Amino acid sequence: MAKVLTSREESYAQWYNDLVLKADLAENSAVRGCMVIKPYGYAIWEKMQRVLDDMFKETGHQNAYFPLFIPKSFFSKEAAHVDGFAKECAVVTHYRLKNDPDGKGVIVDPDAKLEEEYIVRPTSETIIWNTYKNWIQSYRDLPILVNQWANVVRWEMRTRLFLRTAEFLWQEGHTAHATRQEAIEETETMLKVYAKFAEEWMAMPVVQGYKTANERFAGALETLTIEALMQDGKALQSGTSHFLGQNFAKAFDVTFANQDGKLDHVWATSWGVSTRLMGALVMSHSDDNGLVLPPKLAPIQVVIVPIYKKAEELERINEVVDGLVVRLKSLGISVKYDNDDKRKPGWKFAEYELKGVPVRLAVGPRDLENGTMEVARRDTLTKEIMPLEGIETKVQQLLNDIQENIYKKALDFRTAHTTKVDDYEEFKRLLDEKGGFFLCHWDGTPETEERIKNETKATIRCIPMDAPEEEGQCMVTGKPSDRRVLFARSY
Incomplete structure (x- = not known):
């Protein structure tokens, strides 16, 4: 007997959950908000890893590994960074258990309190830049092009398998450069790697663009993103690459002697994709009968x-x-x-x-x-x-035809669900009736961006890299705008 799925039309959210469970991709664990990735799901993730890892190495990167635990004081050194992650951190306060004197199992030993608490890594910029301080003295030590395959913890309150879990798997690249231009080029290069992987292996078309200041990674000067459109008309951020400037180098005092013999702070990037790509793969192509996998990633x-x-x-x-x-x-x-x-x-x-x-x-x-x-x-x-x-x-x-057909079908869907809108009331109506991507003029202010988010639950997914200059007026305030940005409701 076939395993029955809820139809997408009846409930897209339930269809997704049914499919992840019944196709043996993953299941919920005994730990709240965490998942067990089952062998069939992990086989797909392994294929993703293998391809991405080869692409990283082809662009000169090497793999390393850094600690899971980060001293709490490290997060205090970069104000924007700690502010961005403070509400999601899991904190280790003790290092020992003991038997309960009342015979009720085990308890935390109050005498085993850590002098300084550790944060279970939500991301690794702080521990890595503290390490780079020991690796870098001269321009001859640069660039450092390092990637890490790891797990991270972000204490999410509302979780969904693959899309948003308290613990997830990912890779995080962390690079150090002698010049601003080198770091910017690295940021752009890695976004292109992600876009190529998404389109050529996942058969998932993506929009490449810049995040607004409100949506940037905590501590970044610029965040680049690839945004994909799911079948329910919602966007999914599928990979990000961050130009960190000299913020982390200054926070951890990472300097180098340049070719003129003068001391300067190092320039940084970080970039990552996670098991969220598994959710993207499911939602981009699958149907009411089950998974539809691109041949290049099918186990x-x-x-x-x-x-x-x-x-x-x-x-x-x-x-x-x-x-x-x-x-x-x-x-x-x-x-x-x-x-x-x-x-x-x-x-x-x-x-x-x-x-x-x-x-x-x-x-x-x-x-x-x-x-x-x-x-x-x-x-x-x-x-x-x-x-x-x-x-x-x-x-x-x-198999080649299927790979191409799946991509074309997803691209056709995105084209049919990408709409130019100039009127705010029409924007709100179409968000509910049609969904998808919306190209609209925006006055560039965080206040207008926040108003739209609060009133519609739609956010600026990115300022597309290929957006042409086009004189217009913000759909909300009527103020001048020189290009359209991409709005959508999102996961």
């Missing part, structure tokens, strides 16, 4: 299901399929032959459809007689009969 790209009644029929099918599996793997295609006799073919079809396997092959005795196989593609839910001879090359092309 299983092709599944083969035998259809038979007698043992001797299975033996004949096995002989043919074993050779096909070898040929598919030689083309770099991940394939699973599911000849487990504990499940019927119909159950398997529904299960692999739910899990988003891009291509399903089915073969029975009659197919062998005809030299054919049934080929089903997950993105369109269509089937066709193909000759068995040379089918591996056709499957390879089909």
Whole structure:
């Protein structure tokens, strides 16, 4: 029996939760706000990691690891940074437990109080820049191009699997440079890496742009972002890259002797993506039947299901399929032959459809007689009969077609749900009726930005990099504006 999902039309939020749970991606844990990422979900994350890690290394970065615990005093050194994270921090105050004298389990030992509390990292700028102070003396030590794969904790009150959890997995790059220009170029380079990954591997079109001052990362001079549109018309911030200026270098006294022999503070960047990308992947492409995975990130790209009644029929099918599996793997295609006799073919079809396997092959005795196989593609839910001879090359092309089709479908959806609006009342109406991205004029003031957020729950997702200069008037105040910005309700 197929696992039933709530339809997107009935409740998009419940559909999402159903799908994450029933496709075996993740589940809630015994720790409030934290999740267990199950093997199938983690296999997708591993593929994401592998691709991103290669892309980082191709741009000259190396991996390192820094402590999970950060002394509380470090957060006091950069005012904007501590203000941005203060409400989300988990704090370690003691280092020992002891048996309860009343026999009620264990209690915190009051004699084991830390002299200085530790913060469980919400992000690592402070501990890393305290470390860089020991690594950098001269311009010859620069640049430092380091990335860390890690977990972080942000004590979220309202959590959703992958999208917003108290603990999540991510990577965080932290680089140090001799000049402002180098740091700015690094910030832009890494945003392009994220955009390329999102579009070419996740098949998810994104808008690249600058965050407003209100929306910047705490302690950054500039935050660049990629913003994606989900099927319910809400935006999802999918990756950010921050130009930190010299703020953290000044806070931790990280100086270097430049080529003129003068002391200067180092210039910094940081950038990251997280397991939130898993949520983006689910919401960008999936349907009421289950996951739709882009082939490049699918743990299983092709599944083969035998259809038979007698043992001797299975033996004949096995002989043919074993050779096909070898040929598919030689083309770099991940394939699973599911000849487990504990499940019927119909159950398997529904299960692999739910899990988003891009291509399903089915073969029975009659197919062998005809030299054919049934080929089903997950993105369109269509089937066709193909000759068995040379089918591996056709499957390879089909996987490429599916990757392209999924991207085109998401891009077409975004285009249809991107609207230019000049009137504030129309903006509010369309937000409710249509949703999606809205390109509107804004007067550039945080006051107007805050008013729109309070009245509509829509925020400025970014100032798009490709936004052309266009004289206009703010839709709220009527004040001059020289370009449109991107508004949306968001996750």
